[in-house]
Amino acid sequence: MTLLNSVVIQQLKRHGALSEADEAxxxxxxxxxxxxxxxxxxxxxxxxxxxxxxxxxxxAYSFRYLDNGSMQILKVYLPGDIIGMRDFGFSKRLAGVAMINAGVVCPFSPQHLxxxxxxxxxxxxxxxxxxVRQQAMLTERLVYIGRHTAQQRLGHFLYEIYLRLRRIGAVEEGRFQLPLSQEQxxxxxxxxxxxxxxxxxMLREEGLVLKERQEVFFPDPEALAKMAEFNATYLDESLPPAFLGID
Amino acid sequence: MTLLNSVVIQQLKRHGALSEADEAxxxxxxxxxxxxxxxxxxxxxxxxxxxxxxxxxxxAYSFRYLDNGSMQILKVYLPGDIIGMRDFGFSKRLAGVAMINAGVVCPFSPQHLxxxxxxxxxxxxxxxxxxVRQQAMLTERLVYIGRHTAQQRLGHFLYEIYLRLRRIGAVEEGRFQLPLSQEQxxxxxxxxxxxxxxxxxMLREEGLVLKERQEVFFPDPEALAKMAEFNATYLDESLPPAFLGID
DNA sequence: AGCACTTCATAACATAGGTTATGGGCCGCT
DNA sequence: AGCGGCCCATAACCTATGTTATGAAGTGCT
Known part of the structure; x- marks a missing residue:
């Protein structure tokens, strides 16, 4: 999974907005x-x-340590995501970043960007x-952490991961791998x-989420989305016309 | 309070990075x-x-309605802030925006931007x-809504508002106006x-926050910041050298 | 001044989620 | 194979916060 294959870039490409120099x-x-x-x-x-x-x-995930010894994970990054954009325009990192499992990263400098x-x-x-899209996901978490039950929070998170993984082809027969521990x-x-x-x-008993080891399966994805009050517009990838140079 | 007087822009100006055409x-x-x-x-x-x-x-504030009839306020805007940037790059608004009290806004188009x-x-x-700075404030709220007590959440929010108001000269003798209702x-x-x-x-009994009508006063700002585990780096306005063209 | 309306304080009660503890299963190491 | 160390499930108990209710104070309108 490379940046070039990420959904935003693919969309620019599909609309012919991407020159060969851009791709290079x-x-x-x-x-x-x-x-x-x-x-x-x-x-x-x-x-x-x-x-x-x-x-x-x-x-990977970005995180902040809290004074009570625990941490708050701010964002989970999947293949094709850019890590660290949050800090663009700041001198110091506002959050740490750690790998969840083994992987490959391609570092580049702020000057390069x-x-x-x-x-x-x-x-x-x-x-x-x-x-902006990464920040929209953050906003969405703020919303459901604020006033939703644990079931809704977990359901919402799992469903978001599911959609994001599906976009990059990492869901097979409705099953996906979740390498996060329950503590994480x-x-x-x-x-x-x-x-x-x-x-x-509880989610298992209600037939909404089955999990065995790291493998997750939703018997009824729609029911899960409904329970979690999931509204997918914040993940919507379609760029406005002005962005595609069609306006 | 105009955008030209906002802290980021003032900083660009102080470093001579702002041309007359830019100001215009x-x-x-x-x-x-x-x-x-x-x-x-x-x-x-x-x-x-x-x-x-x-x-x-x-x-002003941006908000999302929740299914249970209440709302989540995402961000509070003060004079000099730009409203709506969150939606730059999306076709539809991800959140509503409403005024808290009477005021003046200067609308401009996405094309203009x-x-x-x-x-x-x-x-x-x-x-x-x-x-990025507006988003950093959002991130900070995610952190303290996640795992902090009500006292810390309220203390943190009040202290953030206090610092932001002070920067735009709206704190006099340590007192400021807070036009938000307790429901908000x-x-x-x-x-x-x-x-x-x-x-x-509780905050009053502990001598951390005095509030009468809309006027708020901190008898001991440092103690409040400490109780709320307030770390001001996310509000830090200093731009990295590359941004100021000094690198 | 009087009236409706909102905001705020406080109390009594209910509950979602935190904390601590225990045991079982799985993994990697030697 | 045996051992130590996570990770996970479940239970018992505790507490911060939600909910509902009531009255007081302030605000704006006529």
Whole structure:
């Protein structure tokens, strides 16, 4: 999974907005790649903003440590996502980033990103669109962490991951791999690990989510989406006409 | 309070990064202005993205309705903020926006914003920086809504507002106006209005926050910041050297 | 001044989720 | 194969916050 195959970029391409030079610039972004091990910390909160990454293989998450010793996971990154954009325009990292499982990342510098933005208005808008979409997912979590039950929070998160994985072809026969531990899920959702476990049990009893080891299956995806009050518009990939140069 | 006086732009100016043409473009953004009444809804979730606004006077908030009839307030806007940037790159609004009290807004079109970004790399980076900073505030709320007590949530929110108001000169002798009702505060923090009331009582008894009518005063700002685990780096306005063209 | 309306404080009660503890299953290491 | 270490499930108990209700205070309208 490369950035070039990511959904926003693919859409620009489909509309013929992407020149060959643009494509070359994108491929150049993934020029160097590095293998990373499970649990590896890519950077810590407060460090200098020295690089961003395209996540090519594996899962990652950004996080903040809390004073009580636990952590809040801010965002889960899947293959094809850009990691670190959150810090663009800041001197120091606002959050750490760690790998969940083993994978491959393609690091590139802020200068490289600035260059790319200056070199191609199309790519600049694409990058902005990607950043805005990542933030929209964050906003969505704010909404459902605020006033929803544990079942809805977990259901919503799982369903979002399911849709994102499906877009990159990582769902087979309705099944997908979830490499997060229940403790990590708790850190995502603001729940204790014990309650995540309880909630999985409830979802199983209600026939909404089956999970065995890391494999997840939804017997009735629509019912799950309904229970979680899932509204997919925030994941909508269609770019407005102005972005595609059609206006 | 105009955009030109906002902290990010002022910083660009101080470093001589802002040309006269750039300044003219910014002033042009506020060419037309409109008086808005308290409670006025600027737009609803799901409507077309037709315009953005510079908020010149008054307070506003963006929000999402929840299925249970309540709402989640996503962000509170103060004078000098740009409203609607969240939707840049989407076709439909992801959230509604309403005025808290009466004020003045300066609407401008997405095309206008695109033009400005194309016309001036400096302003483009400035706009990105503003957007990233607004999102950083959102992230911060996600962190403390996830795993903090009601006291910390309310304390954190009040302290953030206090710092933001101070930057625009709206704090006098340590006092500031807070035009939000307790119900609205609950919608910001994911708490019931009753519990917001209880929490104010607790904060008063602990000598951390005094509130009379809409006027708020912190007898000991440092103690409040400490209780709320407030870390100001996410509000830090200093732009990295690359943004100021010094690298 | 009087009236309706909203906002706020407080109390009593209900509950979702946190905490601590225990045991079982699975994994990797030697 | 045996051992130590996670990860997970479940139970018992505790607490922060939600819910509902009531009255007081403030606000705006006529």
């Amino acid at each position: 610039l994108l491929i150049e972004l993934e020029h160097s790649s590095r293998r990373v091990v499970a649990g590896e910390i890519l950077w810590q909160e407060g460090s200098d903003v020295a690089l961003f990454c395209v996540l090519k293989e594996g899962w 600035s260059q790319l933005i200056r070199a191609s208005p199309t790519l600049a808008t694409g990058v902005v669109a990607i950043a 899920l708790g850190d995502v959702l603001g729940l204790s690990a014990v309650h995540v476990s309880r909630t999985f049990s | 473009l910014l002033i042009e953004l506020e060419h037309s202005s409109r008086r808005v009444v308290a409670g006025e809804i600027l737009w609803q979730e799901g409507s077309d993205v037709a315009l953005f606004c510079v908020l010149k006077e008054g307070w 695109s033009q400005l970004i194309r016309a001036s790399p400096t302003l483009a980076t400035g706009v990105v920086a503003i957007a 505060l609950g919608d910001v923090l994911g708490l019931s209005a009753v519990h917001v009331s209880r929490t104010f009582s």
